[in-house]
Amino acid sequence: MISLEGVAKSFAAGPRPFEAVAPLCLRVGSGEVFGIIGFSGAGKSTLLRLINLLERPTAGEIWVGGQRLDLLDAAALRQARRRIGMIFQQFNLLHNHSALENVCFPLRIAGLKGEAVAARARQCLELVGLADKAAHYPAQLSGGQKQRVAIARALATEPQVLLCDEPTSALDPHTTRELLAVLRDINQRLGVTIVIVSHSLAVVRALCDRVAVMENGRVVEELDLRQAEPPQPRSDAARRLFEAV
Ligand SMILES: Nc1ncnc2c1ncn2[C@@H]1O[C@H](COP(=O)(O)OP(=O)(O)O)[C@@H](O)[C@H]1O
């Protein structure tokens, strides 16, 4: 579903460009839940944002659903991005719009009109268990509810892929567990491929099939979490992350 081939990202910074993501290859299968874990500044968000071209790669090829994204023009990229939803740590909801209107937003941008917009938006709110909160404004919702609205909005255009950047980092442990259950449900019921960035091993363990450990812009290790026995990290970064729990 996702294939990054020799992808790298440098930022202009003073005399020498800063390499936030060193050339790497990464593949995520259809229906997989893939984690990206690492300490702050490791390059996790940059790597995630490369997948939907929010960051433009300075090298390599980005493939999603069999389509090479880094060669598309702006219009084709907008179209392709409908197949890739994204949620963020700070929810990024429109504050002066109700939950329902927030979910309607991407549908209108996609050109959907009339009754179909609200109908599909309601369906998405139902999917995340918030049908009864459609008329509420973000300020009237808890953190967990806001993130569920953001998930509903991200799913509105029926994406094949959902990118999640630290989606539970602003939530308490109980709400985090609830939100992880929503994500698991979406993966299992809709078959949506999920890539989730986190600095929490507990989050990654609870949700992911596989995880890439990042340090200094590099994937230093990939671990398979589907095994019965606990994973044996080899890299220093992974060991320190595992000890930090
Ligand atoms: N737009 C940018 N311009 C310059 N440097 C950036 C930019 N975005 C990220 N970086 C740098 O790239 C590195 C990785 O950042 P990021 O991907 O946000 O890490 P993480 O999500 O793992 O905390 C950091 O050193 C950060 O300062």
Ligand SMILES: [Mg+2]
């Ligand atoms: Mg980040």
